[in-house]
Amino acid sequence: MPNAFEARATTLRPPARSSVVVNSSANQDSFAKPFMQSENDSLGDTLQAREPSVPARRLGSIPQTTRQNLKQSMGDGANFGAMVGLGESYLPAFALALGLGETSAGLVASLPVVAGGGMQLVSLRAMRWLGTEQRWVVLCASIQALAFLPLVIAALSGFIGLPGLLLVASIYWGAGLASGPAWNTWMETVVPSQIRAGYFSNRTRLQQLATLIAFVGGGALLQTAQNQGWLLTGFASIFLLAAIFRSISAACLALHRTNPRLTSRQSSTGDSRRLTTSAAASGATSSTQGISKSGKRLLVYLVAVQACVQVSGPFFAPYMLKQLGMDYYQFVFLVAVAFLSRVLALAMWTRIASHFGASTLLWIGAIGLVPLSAMWTVSANIWWLMIAQFFSGIAWAAYELGFFLLFFETLPANQRTKLLTLYNFANTLAMFAGATLGAVLLNSLGCTLNAYLVLFGLSSCGRAVALILLLRADLKPVPIRTLAVRVLGIRPATATLDVPILPSLLRIRAKANGRE
Numbered sequence: 001m002p003n004a005f006e007a008r009a010t011t012l013r014p015p016a017r018s019s020v021v022v023n024s025s026a027n028q029d030s031f032a033k034p035f036m037q038s039e040n041d042s043l044g045d046t047l048q049a050r051e052p053s054v055p056a057r058r059l060g061s062i063p064q065t066t067r068q069n070l071k072q073s074m075g076d077g078a079n080f081g082a083m084v085g086l087g088e089s090y091l092p093a094f095a096l097a098l099g100l101g102e103t104s105a106g107l108v109a110s111l112p113v114v115a116g117g118g119m120q121l122v123s124l125r126a127m128r129w130l131g132t133e134q135r136w137v138v139l140c141a142s143i144q145a146l147a148f149l150p151l152v153i154a155a156l157s158g159f160i161g162l163p164g165l166l167l168v169a170s171i172y173w174g175a176g177l178a179s180g181p182a183w184n185t186w187m188e189t190v191v192p193s194q195i196r197a198g199y200f201s202n203r204t205r206l207q208q209l210a211t212l213i214a215f216v217g218g219g220a221l222l223q224t225a226q227n228q229g230w231l232l233t234g235f236a237s238i239f240l241l242a243a244i245f246r247s248i249s250a251a252c253l254a255l256h257r258t259n260p261r262l263t264s265r266q267s268s269t270g271d272s273r274r275l276t277t278s279a280a281a282s283g284a285t286s287s288t289q290g291i292s293k294s295g296k297r298l299l300v301y302l303v304a305v306q307a308c309v310q311v312s313g314p315f316f317a318p319y320m321l322k323q324l325g326m327d328y329y330q331f332v333f334l335v336a337v338a339f340l341s342r343v344l345a346l347a348m349w350t351r352i353a354s355h356f357g358a359s360t361l362l363w364i365g366a367i368g369l370v371p372l373s374a375m376w377t378v379s380a381n382i383w384w385l386m387i388a389q390f391f392s393g394i395a396w397a398a399y400e401l402g403f404f405l406l407f408f409e410t411l412p413a414n415q416r417t418k419l420l421t422l423y424n425f426a427n428t429l430a431m432f433a434g435a436t437l438g439a440v441l442l443n444s445l446g447c448t449l450n451a452y453l454v455l456f457g458l459s460s461c462g463r464a465v466a467l468i469l470l471l472r473a474d475l476k477p478v479p480i481r482t483l484a485v486r487v488l489g490i491r492p493a494t495a496t497l498d499v500p501i502l503p504s505l506l507r508i509r510a511k512a513n514g515r516e
Contacts, residue, residue, distance in 0.1 A: 062192055069190050069256045074203055076252035079245045081207035081487075085214025087148060087242030089490040091169055092317040093222070093331070094155070094235050095162075102318035102447045103439050104162045109491070110314035110435035112169035114428050119178035126178070133186035138254045140179035145246035147172040148239045155236035176488065180499075188503050189258055200484040200504040207486070208343060212336065214245075215490055219332030226328065297473035298406060299423055303430045304469055305369070308462030309494070310434025312373045312455040315442060316492035319452045324380050331492075334382070334389050338495035341393030346485075349398045358405035359475035365399025366463075366470055373493065374460035377453045393495045400485075404500050409478035 062070075095105040127136040150168045154160035160168075191199055218238045225234025320326045320334070353361045372395060375388040438455055445451030484504040489497040 062195075065257050066190070066192065069258065070199065072252045072255045073187070073190060074206060076249045077203045077207045078210045079249035079252065081210035082214040082245040083145075083242045083249065084487065084489060085211040085216075086218045086238045086245065088169070088172060089215060090218060090222070090235070090238060091165075092314075093321060093328075094151070094239075095165060096318060096321055097231055097235060098154070098158070098160065098165075100162055100165070102315070102322050103443045104165075105318040105322075106314035106442070107162070107435065107439055108165055108169055109317060110310060110431060112166055112173045113497075114431050114435075115166075115170040115174065118428070119174040123178040123181050127182045133182035134253070134256060134258060136182045137179045137186060138250055140175045141246060141250035141253055143175040144172055145243050145250055147175065148243035148246070151239040152236045152243070155232045155239060158232055184501075184503065186258070187501075190256065191503065196503055197484075200501050204484045204486065204501070211487065211490070212339065216332055216336065219328040223328040294474040294476065297469060298475065299426075301466055301469035301473060302403065302407070303423075303426050304466040305366075305463060306427055307430035307434035308459055308466060309369075310431050311438040311441075311462065312459035313438075313491065313493040314435050315438055315452065315455060316376075319376075320492060323449050323452055326382075330382060334385055335490060335492050335495070337386050338389040338393040338396075338492070339490065341390045342397045342495045343393075345394040345397040346401065349401050352398075353401060353405065358402050358478050360402075361398055362402030362406055362475070363470070365395055365397075365402050366467060368395030369399055370460055370463045370467070372460070373456040373463075376456045389492075389495075392493075396494055396496075400498070404483060404485075406475060406478055408500075 092105040092109045095108045096102070100108075123136070127133055130136050130139065147168055150160070150164075154164070221238060222231065222234045225231045225237075317331075320331050326334075349361055352364075368391070372388065372392050375391075376385065378384065438459075441458075442451050442455060445454060484501045485498045486501055487496040487498040491497060
């Protein structure tokens with residue numbers, strides 16, 4: 001499902017050819033999408049900028065210190081991706097292995113994200129306390145690595161209660177999401193503007209590969225451990241590896257060499273000009289008008305869909321592992337199908353968006369989401385479920401790309417901080433309401449096979465009804481932009497939890513009869 005992300009009140013444009021802007025920072029807002037962003041553009045789907053590659057002479061003009069920073073950022077991305085694949089993605093399975101129950105496993109996959117989202121609200125103030133974005137990002141990354149240690153202890157001892165597991169998972173998500181705004185601002189001072197599109201594209205591919213390999217490897221390790229009768233020791237092993245990878249990631253972040261006073265100096269001198277330029281370039285509403293009625297209706301629709309998805313989304317893992325009795329190989333296979341189809345479909349949807357517009361793409365995705373959960377009620381045959389997962393990845397790719405493109409342009413540039421904070425709060429409430437409703441229904445119906453089928457059917461019905469809200473939104477043409485997307489987690493129902501990398505945004509020439 002769409003997840004919370006940070007936005008800036010700036011429009012990132014292809015830079016002039018005459019220079020390499022190494023230190024270009026922008027004013028930062030908290031751009032919310034249903035799952036808030038962490039500081040790493042882990043995994044994620046990458047939409048490459050449609051521009052020629054950067055000439056070798058331009059790369060040659062990049063200072064040596066910047067080159068080293070870029071290498072460290074690549075190392076950070078790869079190790080963060082490995083942590084995502086080995087760590088939090090297996091928390092629902094860990095809850096089941098501990099005997100906490102199927103409802104508890106679903107809540108572990110959803111509620112901590114909600115609790116962690118609130119940490120973004122204090123991130124800017126905390127960053128000012130520490131003096132630089134880098135210090136705050138490194139601190140959050142270190143806390144996230146340490147959050148795995150209680151899980152290792154719990155796996156070795158064979159016990160942790162649901163409150164304890166929720167607390168640890170909330171610390172994990174809180175640390176990751178709180179670092180997002182600072183990371184976004186910091187990366188604009190690290191990555192030269194002329195190479196951002198290609199650099200973030202390559203970094204995301206590296207993270208995708210690292211996450212997929214780690215996720216598949218973790219599943220193989222758990223299956224082997226289960227066959228040998230030491231399943232909890234297997235969980236302890238993957239959580240320890242996740243902590244190690246995140247520690248390496250934190251070290252890479254700490255090894256960056258940047259001017260600690262750079263961002264604050266740029267923010268104080270350039271924000272006003274950037275805000276004005278952004279509003280003019282994006283056609284945003286003026287500060288006196290606020291968000292449009294169409295924009296409000298779009299946001300209401302997005303929040304409603306989030307709630308409907310959360311009714312069933314967190315409970316796919318316990319359904320697969322407990323009710324259908326899948327082994328870890330089958331579980332990983334089905335999740336990987338959705339993940340890969342989503343990544344591959346993005347290139348196709350990007351071309352469609354440039355020809356027919358972002359609103360058409362959103363409608364394709366919105367309609368495509370409706371039957372996805374209901375498809376699981378048709379058959380439990382793994383080949384049927386593979387087909388369902390394949391189409392799930394394709395539909396989610398269309399929906400989220402259309403969402404990103406429209407959402408970015410909907411909010412007035414000079415009011416995004418306030419409006420996105422309100423949207424993020426509403427979205428968090430929707431996540432909580434949907435997951436809680438699903439848990440109550442599942443528990444009241446006895447956690448039977450039919451109870452899961454009821455959840456899946458209700459979720460599809462809710463998505464269909466929500467289309468009425470989208471019909472009321474008069475979606476306007478918007479500029480088509482390329483962007484890289486970072487993945488924060490892997491889920492059976494939605495393939496990934498992801499957010500866009502705002503520094504990678506570039507406007508491209510539209511082909512939709514000049515409409516966008």
